[in-house]
Amino acid sequence: MASLYLENCRVYEKIFLLQNSSFDQLTDSEDExxxxxxxxxxxxxxxxxxxQAVFNCIGERVDNLKQHITDAVSHFLNSKHSGDNATARHTVFCIGISVLQLFVQSNFTGPVLVSTLLxxxxxxxxxxxxKEVVxxxxxxxxxxxxxxxxxLLRNPEYLMMAKLLLxxxxDSKLVSGFTNDWWAMRCYIILQRVADEPSSVFYESIQKCINEMEPVMKKDRELHALFYLEAGQAYLLYSDVRQAAEHFHKADAALKLKYELSxxxxxxxxxxxxxxxxLVLKVQYEDQPLLAGEAEGPKLLPIxxxxxxxxNDDTRLPHYKFEEDDDRVPNLVPIEQLAILVKLQHMRRSSASDLQLQEESKAYLNALLQFPKCWAIQYISLLLRSKIESQESRAMDRSLQQLNELVDCFKRDEPSRFERLKLFYASKLPASWVIKQTYGRLxxxxxxxxxxxxHFEELQLWxxxxxxxxxxxxxxxSEEIIRRLLEKExxxxxxxxxxDATDKIEHYEKAWELSNKKSSRAQRSLGDHYFNIKDYKxxxxxxxxxxxxCYIQLSVWxxxxxxALEAEDWRLCSKSYRMCTVLEPDSFEYWNNLGKAHANLKDFTASLRCLKEAARLRSDCWKIFQNIVIAAVTVGKLPDAITAYRRLLALQPRHVNIPVLKKMVEVYLTNRTEENGLKLYKELSKFLxxxxxxxxxxxxxxxxxGAVVSTNPQPTVESRDLSYQHYRKSLSTYARGSTWYKDKDMCKNAIMKLLRVExxxxECIEGVAPESALNSFRSAxxxxxxxxxxxxxGVTNVATGEVVPDCVELLKDGNASVDRIKTKIDTLAAKCSS
Incomplete structure (x- = not known):
C-alpha cells in the first residue's frame, strides 16, 4: 500500500493515486x-x-477493436485472482487513467503523441x-x-479505451476504489468537450458521478476543494450556472480563501x-493557507x-503601476490560484459582457499572473487576457501575438506532460483546435x-x-464546400x-430524417429558421x-x-424562462421576462418575486422598477411599490405614472387597518x-x-387645511393656461375637481375662527x-347656446357648488360684522 500513497504528495497528484485500502495486497508488478x-x-x-497481461489473456484479436478490448478486460477481471480480483481491477483502472491522460495530452495540452494504442x-x-478503419x-x-x-481528433483509440474501461x-465492477467515479466523471467531461452538441446522457452520467463522490470527498479536505472545483466546471460546461456557483462556493469554504474586488x-x-x-483583487485567508506545509516539488522555470x-505601446504601461504595491496578492499555491481562476470563469460566463466585467476580469488576471506556478493556470490566464485585449485598440497587437504564442506552446516538448496535466480538468483548458479557432476569429x-x-478550412471548422x-x-x-463534403459522407x-449556407428549410428536414429523428440540432435549426422570419408559433x-x-440547451430555452412571449403563449413562456433562470440565475433578462409571463397569467405574487430578482441583478434599468411597482400595487404590497418607485425616480427623476399612483392610493384606502393605517399613511404621504x-x-x-392627506388617521385642523390646499393646487395646475376649456373632457374633469375642492x-373650516374661514372662502x-x-x-354650443347633453347635470352641480360658497361667504361676513 505504501506505493499507492506518496508522502507529502501535492493535491494535484493525490487524485492520481488515492485508492481504497482494499488494494493492500499488490504484487511487485502492480506496485510498479x-x-x-x-x-x-x-x-x-x-x-x-x-x-500487457490484461490483453494477453485471450486469443487473437477479432476484427472489431472495441469488442476485443471488452472481451479481454472482462475475461481478465473474471479470471485473475479467483475469489478476490481487487488487484486485477486496480490494474485495469490504472490503464484507464493512462489512456485518458494520453488522449488529453495529444488533443488538449500537447505535445502530440507519436505512439498509437496498437x-x-x-x-x-x-x-x-x-489504420483508418480502426x-x-x-x-x-x-x-x-x-x-x-x-x-480531426488525434489518437481517438485512447479515448475509446478510456470510455470502455472507466x-x-x-462502472459496475470497480467498486473498491472510490476515485473511479471521479475518473469516470473526467472521462465524460472529455467526451462532451470533443462533441459537437451538448449531450443529456453525458450530463446525467456526470451528475450521477458527482452525487456518488460528494459524501466521500468530505473525508479529505485537500481533495474536497479540487473535487468541487472540477464538479463546478462540469456544470458550467452545460451552462448550469447555479449548480456551478454552489460547488465553487463549497471549494472556497474548503480552502478557507476569501477574495474580493477593492x-x-x-x-x-x-x-x-x-x-x-x-480595481484590484484582495486575497485573504481565514486562518492559514491550506497547503502552507506542502512539500516543495520541482519548480517550473519561466521558459x-x-x-x-x-x-509594447508608447502610451500604456505594461502593467498598472500601483502605489505601495497595493495590487500584490499572497504567494498562492496552485490550488488557491485555481479557485480564483474558476471564480473568474464563472463570473464571465454568468454576467453580461460590458466595460465593468472587463475591468473586473483584469483585476483577477493581474492577481493570477503575478506568481506563475502551474502551466494550465498560466495558459488559461493568458488566453482570457488575450480575449479581453482583442477589444482594445492599443492591446490588440499583443492579443494576436499572445494567441500565436499559445498555439506554439502546444507543439513544444517542455515542460513534461505531467506538469501540463496538473489541474487540467479543473482549469477547463481548451482543446488545441479551440485555441486555433480563437486565433482565427481574431x-x-x-x-x-x-x-x-x-485557417478554418484546415481545422474543418465549417x-x-x-x-x-x-x-x-x-x-x-460555402455551399460548394459543404456539397463536396456531402459527396464523401x-x-x-x-x-x-x-x-445555414443556403437558408433552405429542406436541408434541415433532410438532416432530421437522416438522423432517424434524433438530431436536436436539426430541430434547433428549424426553430431558428422560423424564429428569423418571426413565425414564433x-x-x-x-x-x-x-x-x-436534449434539454440542456440554454440558448434554445x-x-x-x-x-412564446411574442406569441403570447404565457404558460410556455413561463416554463421556458423558469428553466433559463435555473440554468443561469444571474441573468436579469430571464427574470424580467419570467415576471412578465407570471403577470399575464395573473400570478402577480410570483411576478413580483421574479421582478425583484431582476432588479437585484440589474439596478440601473428603470423599466424593471416600473414593472415592480405595477406588480406590487396589483397584489396590494404598498411598501414594496413605494420602495421600487423611489428607485425608479433615482433613475428617471421626473417619471410620473398617474394610473399607477392612483392605484397606490386605492390600495392604501383598501388595505389600511387600525394596526397598519398610520404607518401606511406616513409612508405614502411622505412619498407623494x-x-x-x-x-x-x-x-x-x-x-x-390631497386624497391621502384627507384620510389622516389622526386628523387635525392643519391636516384638513393641507388636504384642501392640495386639492386646490390640483385644480389650479389643471386649469392653467387659456386653451383647456376648449376640450369638453377637460372641462368635465375641471368641474369634478372643483366639487372636490369645495x-x-x-371640512377644513370646522373649528376654525369665522374670520379665517371667511378669508378662505373668499379666496376659493x-x-x-x-x-x-x-x-x-367650453361645454356650451356657441351657435345654439345649448349645453352639451352629457354635461348638463355636471354643470348644474358646479354652479350649485359656487353658489354654496357664495352663500357661505355672506353668512360668515354677517357673523363677523355682528
Missing amino acids: LSGLVGRGSYIEALKTPAS DLFPIMEKEDEN RTSAMEYIAENTEGVYP CNLL GALGKRTKFQVEAKPQ DLPKDLQL LVQLGCTKSALV EDVIDCYNTIQMRQR QTPKLYCLLG KASEHYQTSLDI AKMGYS SEMCNTCPSESELWHCY EALM FMSLNNVMLLARK
Whole structure:
C-alpha cells in the first residue's frame, strides 16, 4: 500500500493515486504500475507486464477493436485472482487513467503523441490492418450519445479505451476504489468537450458521478476543494450556472480563501501624473493557507511556462503601476490560484459582457499572473487576457501575438506532460483546435478574413467557414464546400450546415430524417429558421422537439421563451424562462421576462418575486422598477411599490405614472387597518410629498396627495387645511393656461375637481375662527368662479347656446357648488360684522 500513497504528495497528484485500502495486497508488478501512473509516466505504465497481461489473456484479436478490448478486460477481471480480483481491477483502472491522460495530452495540452494504442499493445495489432478503419471505429464509439465529434481528433483509440474501461466496464465492477467515479466523471467531461452538441446522457452520467463522490470527498479536505472545483466546471460546461456557483462556493469554504474586488490608486499610462482609483483583487485567508506545509516539488522555470508577452505601446504601461504595491496578492499555491481562476470563469460566463466585467476580469488576471506556478493556470490566464485585449485598440497587437504564442506552446516538448496535466480538468483548458479557432476569429475581427478562412478550412471548422464566406459575400462558395463534403459522407450535421449556407428549410428536414429523428440540432435549426422570419408559433414547436431530445440547451430555452412571449403563449413562456433562470440565475433578462409571463397569467405574487430578482441583478434599468411597482400595487404590497418607485425616480427623476399612483392610493384606502393605517399613511404621504416637490406641475399628483392627506388617521385642523390646499393646487395646475376649456373632457374633469375642492373646503373650516374661514372662502370663490366661467363656456354650443347633453347635470352641480360658497361667504361676513 505504501506505493499507492506518496508522502507529502501535492493535491494535484493525490487524485492520481488515492485508492481504497482494499488494494493492500499488490504484487511487485502492480506496485510498479501504480508508481508509474502516480508520476505521470503513462506510456511506461502501459508497457509494464501488468498492463500487457490484461490483453494477453485471450486469443487473437477479432476484427472489431472495441469488442476485443471488452472481451479481454472482462475475461481478465473474471479470471485473475479467483475469489478476490481487487488487484486485477486496480490494474485495469490504472490503464484507464493512462489512456485518458494520453488522449488529453495529444488533443488538449500537447505535445502530440507519436505512439498509437496498437504500438503500445502489439498483441492487439492485426497484420495488414487498415489504420483508418480502426480510427473510424473509435470515432463512432466516441460519438455514441452525441450528434458527432470533432473530426480531426488525434489518437481517438485512447479515448475509446478510456470510455470502455472507466465509464462502462469499471462502472459496475470497480467498486473498491472510490476515485473511479471521479475518473469516470473526467472521462465524460472529455467526451462532451470533443462533441459537437451538448449531450443529456453525458450530463446525467456526470451528475450521477458527482452525487456518488460528494459524501466521500468530505473525508479529505485537500481533495474536497479540487473535487468541487472540477464538479463546478462540469456544470458550467452545460451552462448550469447555479449548480456551478454552489460547488465553487463549497471549494472556497474548503480552502478557507476569501477574495474580493477593492480599489487602489494607480497609473495606467506612462505620462499619467496623478494616480487614479483602479480595481484590484484582495486575497485573504481565514486562518492559514491550506497547503502552507506542502512539500516543495520541482519548480517550473519561466521558459517552461507559456510566455507572458509584454505590452509594447508608447502610451500604456505594461502593467498598472500601483502605489505601495497595493495590487500584490499572497504567494498562492496552485490550488488557491485555481479557485480564483474558476471564480473568474464563472463570473464571465454568468454576467453580461460590458466595460465593468472587463475591468473586473483584469483585476483577477493581474492577481493570477503575478506568481506563475502551474502551466494550465498560466495558459488559461493568458488566453482570457488575450480575449479581453482583442477589444482594445492599443492591446490588440499583443492579443494576436499572445494567441500565436499559445498555439506554439502546444507543439513544444517542455515542460513534461505531467506538469501540463496538473489541474487540467479543473482549469477547463481548451482543446488545441479551440485555441486555433480563437486565433482565427481574431484575424476576422482584424479584417484578415481570407487568412482566417484558410485557417478554418484546415481545422474543418465549417461553421466559421460559412461565416467568413458570408462576410466576403461569397455564400455560394460555402455551399460548394459543404456539397463536396456531402459527396464523401452524408451526415445530419453537414445537412444542417448546408441549410445555414443556403437558408433552405429542406436541408434541415433532410438532416432530421437522416438522423432517424434524433438530431436536436436539426430541430434547433428549424426553430431558428422560423424564429428569423418571426413565425414564433412554429419556432416554439421545433424548439420544444429539440429540447425533448436534449434539454440542456440554454440558448434554445431562451429563444423558445421569447417566441412564446411574442406569441403570447404565457404558460410556455413561463416554463421556458423558469428553466433559463435555473440554468443561469444571474441573468436579469430571464427574470424580467419570467415576471412578465407570471403577470399575464395573473400570478402577480410570483411576478413580483421574479421582478425583484431582476432588479437585484440589474439596478440601473428603470423599466424593471416600473414593472415592480405595477406588480406590487396589483397584489396590494404598498411598501414594496413605494420602495421600487423611489428607485425608479433615482433613475428617471421626473417619471410620473398617474394610473399607477392612483392605484397606490386605492390600495392604501383598501388595505389600511387600525394596526397598519398610520404607518401606511406616513409612508405614502411622505412619498407623494417628495414627488409633488419634484414635479409641482402635475395636477393628478396633487389630487392623489390631497386624497391621502384627507384620510389622516389622526386628523387635525392643519391636516384638513393641507388636504384642501392640495386639492386646490390640483385644480389650479389643471386649469392653467387659456386653451383647456376648449376640450369638453377637460372641462368635465375641471368641474369634478372643483366639487372636490369645495368638499375639502367645507371640512377644513370646522373649528376654525369665522374670520379665517371667511378669508378662505373668499379666496376659493374667486378661483372657482373663474374655473366655472370658462368651463361653462367650453361645454356650451356657441351657435345654439345649448349645453352639451352629457354635461348638463355636471354643470348644474358646479354652479350649485359656487353658489354654496357664495352663500357661505355672506353668512360668515354677517357673523363677523355682528
